[in-house]
Amino acid sequence: MNKKLHISDAYLILVLLLMYLPIFVVIVYSFNGSKLSTVWGGFSFQWYRNLIHNSQLMQCLKNSLILAFLSCSVSAVVGTIGAVGITRIRWRTRGFLESVCIIPIMIPEIILGMVFLAFFSFLGMKFGMLTLVIAHTAFCIPYIFMMVKARLAGMDSSLEDAALDLGAPPVRVFLDITLPLITPAVLSGTLLAFAMSLDDVVISFFVTGPNTNTLPVKIFSQMKTGVTPEINALCTLMLAATFLIVILSRLISKKFK
Amino acid sequence: MKKLLSLAACAALFTALLSGCGSQQKQTLNILTWDGYIPSNVISEYGADNNVNINISNFTTNEEMLTKLQSSEASQYDLVIGSDYIVDIARKQNLLAEIDKTKMNNFNNIGKEFLNQYYDPESKYAVPYSAGTPLIVYDPSKVDTDIKGYADLWNPSLADKLVIMDDARNVIGITLKTMGKSLNETDPAVLQQASEKLNALRPNIRLLDYNNPQEAMLSGEAAVGYMFTSQVAAVLSERPDFKVVYPWEGMGFGIDNWFVPAKATNKDAAFDFLNYMYEPERFAYIAEQIQYLCVNNASEKYLSDAYKNNTALHIPSEVLGDTEFIEDIGTDAAAVYDEIWTKFKQQ
Numbered sequence: 001m002n003k004k005l006h007i008s009d010a011y012l013i014l015v016l017l018l019m020y021l022p023i024f025v026v027i028v029y030s031f032n033g034s035k036l037s038t039v040w041g042g043f044s045f046q047w048y049r050n051l052i053h054n055s056q057l058m059q060c061l062k063n064s065l066i067l068a069f070l071s072c073s074v075s076a077v078v079g080t081i082g083a084v085g086i087t088r089i090r091w092r093t094r095g096f097l098e099s100v101c102i103i104p105i106m107i108p109e110i111i112l113g114m115v116f117l118a119f120f121s122f123l124g125m126k127f128g129m130l131t132l133v134i135a136h137t138a139f140c141i142p143y144i145f146m147m148v149k150a151r152l153a154g155m156d157s158s159l160e161d162a163a164l165d166l167g168a169p170p171v172r173v174f175l176d177i178t179l180p181l182i183t184p185a186v187l188s189g190t191l192l193a194f195a196m197s198l199d200d201v202v203i204s205f206f207v208t209g210p211n212t213n214t215l216p217v218k219i220f221s222q223m224k225t226g227v228t229p230e231i232n233a234l235c236t237l238m239l240a241a242t243f244l245i246v247i248l249s250r251l252i253s254k255k256f257k
Numbered sequence: 258m259k260k261l262l263s264l265a266a267c268a269a270l271f272t273a274l275l276s277g278c279g280s281q282q283k284q285t286l287n288i289l290t291w292d293g294y295i296p297s298n299v300i301s302e303y304g305a306d307n308n309v310n311i312n313i314s315n316f317t318t319n320e321e322m323l324t325k326l327q328s329s330e331a332s333q334y335d336l337v338i339g340s341d342y343i344v345d346i347a348r349k350q351n352l353l354a355e356i357d358k359t360k361m362n363n364f365n366n367i368g369k370e371f372l373n374q375y376y377d378p379e380s381k382y383a384v385p386y387s388a389g390t391p392l393i394v395y396d397p398s399k400v401d402t403d404i405k406g407y408a409d410l411w412n413p414s415l416a417d418k419l420v421i422m423d424d425a426r427n428v429i430g431i432t433l434k435t436m437g438k439s440l441n442e443t444d445p446a447v448l449q450q451a452s453e454k455l456n457a458l459r460p461n462i463r464l465l466d467y468n469n470p471q472e473a474m475l476s477g478e479a480a481v482g483y484m485f486t487s488q489v490a491a492v493l494s495e496r497p498d499f500k501v502v503y504p505w506e507g508m509g510f511g512i513d514n515w516f517v518p519a520k521a522t523n524k525d526a527a528f529d530f531l532n533y534m535y536e537p538e539r540f541a542y543i544a545e546q547i548q549y550l551c552v553n554n555a556s557e558k559y560l561s562d563a564y565k566n567n568t569a570l571h572i573p574s575e576v577l578g579d580t581e582f583i584e585d586i587g588t589d590a591a592a593v594y595d596e597i598w599t600k601f602k603q604q
Contacts, residue, residue: 036472036475036495039475039476054297055297055301056297056300056313114324117324117325118328121328126333127333201317205316205317205321205325206325208314209314209333210287210289210312210314210333210334211285211287211312211314213312213313213314213315217314217315217316217317218292218315219292220317221291221292221315221316221317222291222292222293223317223468224291224292224293224294224317225291225292225293225294225487225547226293226468226469226487226491228293
């Protein structure tokens with residue numbers, strides 16, 4: 001019994017190390033005084049200072065955050081409506097429809113990127129924030145759709161029936177019964193979609209325009225000249241923000257329970 | 258009702274975004290480039306002095322950039338950078354506009370050895386920006402033999418001491434060079450011999466790294482390296498005691514060029530910005546920042562000693578005369594190269 005516990009502990013530690021050690025290294029090196037990642041040049045806030053003064057990088061970060069916020073907002077609404085709608089239909093095509101709705105995240109990104117490039121060019125649209133938001137919304141919807149659908153499947157449908165039976169109009173039932181019950185799923189789906197939108201390179205590159213450079217595209221492009229330690233600093237700040245959001249969402253979901 | 262409201266809010270945001278795009282008074286110059294390829298203060302100073310709004314967007318590979326250029330809306334970019342072989346493809350597809358040299362006086366300062374290359378025989382479309390040649394660099398304290406060329410990399414005393422770039426064309430290319438052949442050899446029989454010769458190099462290789470081989474040299478993990486110019490330059494600026502080899506078999510060469518897409522809407526602004534970058538003193542600053550060979554002859558007197566003493570960046574032009582480009586060899590030959598490389602890596 002005791003030995004078993006030891007193995008599982010070691011396993012847990014190993015997996016956590018694998019997941020967090022690289023992140024820890026990035027955090028440590030964001031405070032490295034040297035430009036080289038193999039040499040420790042003393043503790044310094046130099047890269048954080050550079051980061052704040054790097055207006056191009058900040059602009060890209062802003063573009064990425066706006067893009068993630070807009071595409072998540074739109075896809076949260078569309079995905080939720082879709083999930084609620086699909087559980088109400090009893091057609092034979094339902095299974096087929098469900099598959100169609102989640103296909104965008106199964107298609108390889110590069111293909112989706114090319115498809116959007118060809119499509120927007122065909123329509124003669126100007127490449128920029130609008131095309132970015134449309135493309136990102138398309139691959140963000142399935143995340144929210146799947147989360148909400150799973151939540152709805154586990155929900156007791158007699159709650160809705162009871163409300164309807166007591167004379168509440170369907171809109172009221174949705175707002176007062178269904179929506180509060182699925183809110184945690186909507187939120188976690190949206191957070192997931194937000195992360196997906198924020199780190200997308202391939203699709204973004206194909207649908208972006210001349211004045212909407214996004215952060216991941218910029219970082220990837222640094223491969224040519226070497227990634228600067230400012231990126232380590234930025235990663236550290238974004239990690240801090242991510243942990244904060246996760247903690248907040250835990251607190252919120254606790255409250256809901 | 259709430260949903261309707263949020264939908265309306267989204268619609269309002271969209272329209273605000275759309276109208277925001279159309280209301281710019283300033284002239285706009287859209288540049289597509291690798292990140293960090295133009296020092297940011299050069300961009301901001303030009304923008305402020307000339308009341309031009311410069312938008313920088315980035316790409317990762319030449320092929321991605323070409324795809325973007327080929328799509329019908331590519332007219333959004335006014336100035337684009339690309340490597341030699343991709344310029345060749347773009348030129349043959351009529352995607353490039355001629356450089357108006359009357360609007361770019363500083364074009365005359367560009368060294369002859371960088372002009373009239375195979376990808377642009379009359380230097381009409383492309384402006385050479387950064388040139389480089391992969392070199393051998395080594396730590397003399399850890400190497401007993403005197404390295405003079407690629408062939409010395411096969412020396413058994415270098416077992417497990419090499420870091421070389423993870424790139425099929427370059428590494429098979431130098432193998433061909435040791436056999437007295439071209440970097441662009443397509444004869445299957447010769448390539449087969451090269452494959453066998455390359456496999457014999459395997460025991461000497463410590464690691465293959467495309468993006469950061471300089472780190473292995475500086476950390477001492479490897480004693481000999483074969484890597485790109487800016488990487489060798491980075492090694493030398495940390496360790497001036499390391500030695501650079503200009504291989505006697507002949508060197509590979511690569512030039513990244515600026516060009517103006519045929520559909521660009523603001524060509525004059527692009528020429529003007531090019532002229533600005535190629536002002537002798539400013540170009541010396543750029544070459545030092547991006548750490549490539551300086552293609553601008555007039556910049557010579559503005560280069561710092563640190564740059565001039567860096568033997569990876571300051572290569573005598575008589576040595577450069579012997580260079581050869583890695584060219585597009587067609588899909589059939591490329592497949593053979595890939596196969597040789599895969600076999601080599603799987604050993």
